[in-house]
Amino acid sequence: MYLEHLSLTDFRSYAQVDLTLTPGVTVLVGSNGLGKTNLVEAIGYLSTLSSHRVSNDGPLLRFGTERALVRAQLVRGGQKVMVEVEINATRANRARINRANPVRARDILGICRTVLFAPEDLALVKGDPGNRRRFLDDLLVVLLPKHAGTRSDYDRVLKQRNALLKSARSQHFSRSGVSESHLSTLDVWDEHLAIVAATLLEARLELLNRLRPHMAEAYAQLTDGSKLLHAIYRSSLNDPQKHDGASPDMDGSPEVGVPAKIEEGEDLSLCTVEVLTAKYRAELLASRTRELERGMSLVGPHRDELDLLLGQAPARGYASHGESWSIALALRLASFHVLDEDKHVAGNQPILILDDVFAELDAQRRTKLAGMVTAAEQVLVTAAVGEDIPAELAGATVQVVPGGVVLAEVPDE
Structure with a gap:
């Protein structure tokens, strides 16, 4: 084209x-x-x-x-x-x-x-988790336009659910209790969130599996090949930080420093949408007290992170300026190859x-x-x-x- x-x-x-x-x-x-x-x-x-x-x-x-x-x-x-x-x-x-x-x-x-690389893409390596989530979601929309609806639905449900949690938190402080009405309504939004979150998560994981080999190859070609570029998707479903009291950043993500070691956890890419939905239901229920205390949603794809690794070290915090540029380029070149492999439309x-x-x-x-x-x-x-x-x-x-x-x-x- x-x-x-x-x-x-x-x-x-x-x-x-x-x-x-x-x-x-x-x-x-x-x-x-x-x-x-x-x-x-x-x-x-x-x-x-x-x-x-x-x-x-x-x-x-x-x-x-x-x-x-x-x-x-x-x-x-x-x-x-x-x-x-x-x-x-x-x-x-x-x-x-x-x-x-x-x-x-x-x-x-x-x-x-299109695949567009610009200086702003350094944020994919050095910036907050929201930059990397947006990278995946924007590519999803280009590859499979139906996921524009998935992302829109998720944002809508999350906004409504956060408004309810904030209201319930205010009521808790003023009346020392959360009403049955809030709790029953929260059950409804939990179900909506679990379904659309599972759909979005499955799509991201499938996309990442397609990106990984192209990322590694592109980075090796741009550099001397002495370090391997790898990516791990860290979900709020199996994130070891989610129960340790870590504070969120401005968009609700776990506060990301430079971890000594990044654990992959369960391979969620092997799960069906139905299994992921059940996992979200269970995790939302387990996190309800914490969410009511904080007045915000602590579980879902909006809390996830894409960890980029050079060898065993996280790129964020360890990669040099030149390495960061090469990683960002590798992500965009990998996007190009994933789209090029999609043969649903000729040319x-x-x-x-x-x-x-x-x-x-x-x-x-x-x-x-x-x-x-x-x-x-x-x-x-x-x-x-x-x-x-x-x-x-x-x-x-x-x-x-x-x-x-x-x-x-x-x-x-």
């Missing part, structure tokens, strides 16, 4: 911009602050309906406007498809496919597949986007990365100066100028 044409209206810094692209490598060159990343951010948004830079849609609208429009002409297996999304400030976003009647925005998921290889990556890499890693990505049908690269791009990635060059773009160079046939 490749992107043939991109049109933006009132998106970020652009009142209007049109960009025509071809298969192969295209380098977007321009000084910092001119909008290179805005272009690739828009393409990534079509893939996940979220930005890799901000947590909500507000900043995506050009200042002073009420809506933004992102439209893309894609070529998949010889067939063309037009997809567009309208991002609104005051109402739900809408989308269109081939200029048909508007549909829900999430109905376009799975049409435009559906993802578009690979490298946003301001090469400036942060040494010469050796630049060359290795360039050699690993040239097989992709379409590679979009941004850079402040063309000299940052390895010769192996020679291709079309687009100059990003204030408010627009200029096709500066087209490779010889």
Whole structure:
């Protein structure tokens, strides 16, 4: 698959911009602050309906406007498809496919597949657990769009359940007891949470099993191969910290330091959704007193962690800056290969986007990365100066100028 044409209206810094692209490598060159990343951010948004830079849609609208429009002409297996999304400030976003009647925005998921690597991805290694959970969930949505509903359902149930726990906690402090009404309602939300949590957990575990070999191979290719990259999924169902009084971080995750040793626990990937649902029911019941005392949900995928290991040591806290960059790249390259292996739709290889990556890499890693990505049908690269791009990635060059773009160079046939 490749992107043939991109049109933006009132998106970020652009009142209007049109960009025509071809298969192969295209380098977007321009000084910092001119909008290179805005272009690739828009393409990534079509893939996940979220930005890799901000947590909500507000900043995506050009200042002073009420809506933004992102439209893309894609070529998949010889067939063309037009997809567009309208991002609104005051109402739900809408989308269109081939200029048909508007549909829900999430109905376009799975049409435009992208894998985007950006400097923000260092947070996948050095940041809080929420960054790694989002990495898995965003990839799930691209691979299997039905899980956009799973994630939305989980967020809704969790929000309702947390509101109930907070209310019950307030009642406990004011009246020295939790009402039967709260407890019976909590039983209902426990069941909802157990079902949707099990679905989300099974999907994450299956995805991680597909990612692991590609992660290890990509990291070995980017480095000298002396250290093995591995990932362990640590669930709140078998987390040894869950009963030791560890305090949560801002998003409800266990507080993560640098553990002396990471235990894998039970292999939950061997469990069916039904078994996982039963495990969540039991754990929610066992944790009820603690949850009522804290006024928040302490069990569920929102509490889980993806531990990244270099050899036996956790990457978070032990990996050097260069190793952290290589780990983040390996995660994105693994994502590309997992999507490429998915053959449900002909010609559906993802578009690979490298946003301001090469400036942060040494010469050796630049060359290795360039050699690993040239097989992709379409590679979009941004850079402040063309000299940052390895010769192996020679291709079309687009100059990003204030408010627009200029096709500066087209490779010889």
